[in-house]
Amino acid sequence: MIEFDLIIKNGFIVLEKEIRKMDIGIRNGKISAIQDCVEGTAKREIDALNQYIFPGVIDVHAHFSEPGREFWEGFSTGSQMMAAGGCTTYFDMPLNGIPSTINKKALLDKASIGEVKSCVDFGLWGGLVPGNVENLKELAELGVVGFKAFLSETGNEEFQNVDDLTLLYGMQEISKLGKVLALHAESAPITSWLQNRKIKFGQLSADDYLASRPAIAEFEAVNRAIAYAQITNCPLHFVHISSPDAVLAIQKAKLNGMDITLETCPHYLLFNHDDLIEKGAIAKCAPPLREEEVKQQLVSLFVEGKFDMISSDHSPCTPDMKDSKMHNIFTAWGGISGGQFTLLSTIELVLQNNMSLLQVAKYTSTNPAHRFKLKGKGKIEVEKDADLVIVSMEPFKVDESELFSKHKLSIYVGHTFPCRIKQTIARGNVLFENGQINLGTRGEWLSIKALIDAV
Ligand SMILES: NC(=O)N[C@H]1NC(=O)NC1=O
Numbered sequence: 001m002i003e004f005d006l007i008i009k010n011g012f013i014v015l016e017k018e019i020r021k022m023d024i025g026i027r028n029g030k031i032s033a034i035q036d037c038v039e040g041t042a043k044r045e046i047d048a049l050n051q052y053i054f055p056g057v058i059d060v061h062a063h064f065s066e067p068g069r070e071f072w073e074g075f076s077t078g079s080q081m082m083a084a085g086g087c088t089t090y091f092d093m094p095l096n097g098i099p100s101t102i103n104k105k106a107l108l109d110k111a112s113i114g115e116v117k118s119c120v121d122f123g124l125w126g127g128l129v130p131g132n133v134e135n136l137k138e139l140a141e142l143g144v145v146g147f148k149a150f151l152s153e154t155g156n157e158e159f160q161n162v163d164d165l166t167l168l169y170g171m172q173e174i175s176k177l178g179k180v181l182a183l184h185a186e187s188a189p190i191t192s193w194l195q196n197r198k199i200k201f202g203q204l205s206a207d208d209y210l211a212s213r214p215a216i217a218e219f220e221a222v223n224r225a226i227a228y229a230q231i232t233n234c235p236l237h238f239v240h241i242s243s244p245d246a247v248l249a250i251q252k253a254k255l256n257g258m259d260i261t262l263e264t265c266p267h268y269l270l271f272n273h274d275d276l277i278e279k280g281a282i283a284k285c286a287p288p289l290r291e292e293e294v295k296q297q298l299v300s301l302f303v304e305g306k307f308d309m310i311s312s313d314h315s316p317c318t319p320d321m322k323d324s325k326m327h328n329i330f331t332a333w334g335g336i337s338g339g340q341f342t343l344l345s346t347i348e349l350v351l352q353n354n355m356s357l358l359q360v361a362k363y364t365s366t367n368p369a370h371r372f373k374l375k376g377k378g379k380i381e382v383e384k385d386a387d388l389v390i391v392s393m394e395p396f397k398v399d400e401s402e403l404f405s406k407h408k409l410s411i412y413v414g415h416t417f418p419c420r421i422k423q424t425i426a427r428g429n430v431l432f433e434n435g436q437i438n439l440g441t442r443g444e445w446l447s448i449k450a451l452i453d454a455v
């Protein structure tokens, strides 16, 4: 008789190609059996009758701002928030903390903080900024998941956006290192010039903010990056793509055989510019939430399969930086606090658009694992890490008291999802249940080891 650590019975398991009611047996943090009826003893059994079991979310885009600005979020609250949202692996961006993750010391210091404080596994991005091209090799050797650069201004002075030459040199180096460059693709000249004009003329409303970051700024930046990638052969990942023309430009490059992926974020598919007008700065992000019509087109492109993954771009700040009494939208922090809702949002979108729940697993776990070579993750399969999330299909209206982020300020408060997270299981440990985090488990930094395992 096999002894398992945990058996999950009767759930609808979201496998790669089908959804089937079966049992899952877990041992030593791994999935060790998936059968119609798993026989054996277990230290614990969960009955998931009428519930769906998805592979744990892999959110490749989060800003936890630690060290240096952990009063914005931090690894403890951030990772607990992720777990509460069904995410069992996240990648932390190289900016918003101090220092930025742009050299070996900053990377190792951040990794050691994360290893103590993060309750789920995590990867770390390295930064590409003017002046650090020679540091990219050491960062790659230590196991960053890839590199991130901004084409527009970043909003914090510790992380400068790249000029075109840095971008070219950086791409050449990243290509040699066999890594991926993630890009925040909005044109710096276009957005800065428009923004400065708005401020100069005292045009400081939500409409002015949207007008200062038009879709053409994204389109121009995407096309420039694609041109540079043609010259350097650098694999690209476009983050938070928000406009249909940019999606189509990327699609064309992919069809020409270029190694490019793209993500969008739930907020671009669920919310629109009216939310910025009505709710104020909590709905401010860059690129901005688009007008309803554009949002609809973006949703159609999602339905057509034009995105590779959905990520949160969780980019929180302190409440005073989102003050709704501020009469100048430009001075408010740009970033959405939404890391807890990637899975629920994707399920909502898939159900709303008559897509299969299989697509949820693909966009939130399988595709990210594949792109970033996380061999042990991304699917519910024997031998994979037991990173699972159990979801019930009951409506869930988000209340402030249920936010696990450090600051309880989010565009999602008041939003009703058609589903709710019941349990999150990370490497076999039941980390989140009954609305609570069970502390005591620790995540691992997916550094060199995970990446070597992938070869
Ligand atoms: N610095 C930072 O986190 N910026 C993010 N926020 C946002 O809305 N878009 C971003 O790129």
Ligand SMILES: [Zn+2]
Binding pocket: 184, 239, 240, 286
């Ligand atoms: Zn960005």
Ligand SMILES: [Zn+2]
Binding pocket: 061, 063, 093, 313, 314, 315
């Ligand atoms: Zn971001």
